[in-house]
Amino acid sequence: xxxxxxxxxxxxxxxxxxxxxxxxxxxxxxxxxxxxxxxxxxxxxxxxxxxxxxxxxxxxxxxxxxxxxxxxxxxxxxxxxxxxxxxxxxxxxxxxxxxxxxxxxxxxxxxxxxxxxxxxxxxxxxxxxxxxxxxxxxxxxxxxxxxxxxxxxxxxxxxxxxxxxxxxxxxxxxxxxxxxxxxxxxxxxxxxxxxxxxxxxxxxxxxxxxxxxxxxxxxxxxxxxxxxxxxx
Numbered sequence: 505x506x507x508x509x510x511x512x513x514x515x516x517x518x519x520x521x522x523x524x525x526x527x528x529x530x531x532x533x534x535x536x537x538x539x540x541x542x543x544x545x546x547x548x549x550x551x552x553x554x555x556x557x558x559x560x561x562x563x564x565x566x567x568x569x570x571x572x573x574x575x576x577x578x579x580x581x582x583x584x585x586x587x588x589x590x591x592x593x594x595x596x597x598x599x600x601x602x603x604x605x606x607x608x609x610x611x612x613x614x615x616x617x618x619x620x621x622x623x624x625x626x627x628x629x630x631x632x633x634x635x636x637x638x639x640x641x642x643x644x645x646x647x648x649x650x651x652x653x654x655x656x657x658x659x660x661x662x663x664x665x666x667x668x669x670x671x672x673x674x675x676x677x678x679x680x681x682x683x684x685x686x687x688x689x690x691x692x693x694x695x696x697x698x699x700x701x702x703x704x705x706x707x708x709x710x711x712x713x714x715x716x717x718x719x720x721x722x723x724x725x726x727x728x729x730x731x732x733x734x735x736x
Contacts, residue, residue, distance in 0.1 A: 519599060519600065520601070520602060522558070522603070522604070523556055523604075524557070524559055524565050524566070525554040525604075525606070526554055526555045526556055526569050526572070526584065526606050526608055527554055527644060527648040528607075529607075529610065529631075529648075529665065530610045530612060531678055532612050534677055534681065535630045535632070536630070536665075536681050537629060537631065538628070539577065539626070539627075539628060539629075540554065540637075541576050541577060541619060541623035541624075541625065542619060542624045542626070543624065544624040547596070548638035551635075552629070552635045553638040553639060554605075554641055555576045555577050555626070556569065557572040557575075557576075565604045566584060573608075575620060575621040575622075576620060576623040576626060577617035577619070578618045578620060578626075579610075579614065582610060582614075583608065584607070584608050586607075587648055588647055588651075589604050589605070590604075590605060590643075591603070592640065595639055596639060603644075605648070607652075611667060612665075631645075631649070649682075652682055653682055656683065658729065659726065660726050662678045663675070663721045665678055668720060669718040669719065671719070672692075672696070672719070676689065676692050699725075700722075701725035702719040702721060703720045703721075705719065705720060
């Protein structure tokens with residue numbers, strides 16, 4: 505049987521570029537907020553997008569994500585975990601570009617970003633009130649939110665969006681916002697206490713009504729959460 509050969513015009517374009525994008529969340533004012541930058545240049549000049557950019561030949565993909573995050577927003581020392589790879593043809597009008605997205609969860613005291621380098625501006629934006637996003641970043645965000653909700657079942661992601669010390673009410677609000685549903689206050693508290701994953705402190709947070717006791721997550725809590733699948 506003769507071997508089929510591709511002509512030069514039929515060969516695949518090998519010029520595929522690689523980028524890294526960071527989908528970073530923070531929880532402030534009882535809202536899940538997303539880190540966005542306003543693009544300084546084309547394509548999609550003036551539109552909002554995730555911090556990110558091209559991977560240099562001499563760096564790892566994660567190193568590129570860390571570098572771009574700091575260059576475009578000023579944020580550094582941020583824990584990243586790989587989310588997914590997105591490479592649908594046509595997702596970037598410049599050429600065939602594949603991006604590896606990373607997920608970051610930051611505590612409320614992380615500070616405000618400032619636009620620099622390729623970013624005209626940078627800001628935390630409520631997930632429920634976002635501007636139109638460049639590229640396929642809306643689809644990437646949908647995937648990130650789905651993954652975040654799923655990880656609530658077996659990881660400590662909800663606690664990573666809180667201050668180091670927090671109240672039961674603050675923890676409950678984080679889970680309700682991410683899951684987009686109301687949770688019974690007594691059942692939620694009973695389930696968390698039964699799991700023995702929190703350390704009570706002798707400090708309280710003042711507010712409306714009686715002061716609320718502050719808690720910390722135990723250092724060994726992650727294994728317990730994963731084993732029991734405590735949430736939702």
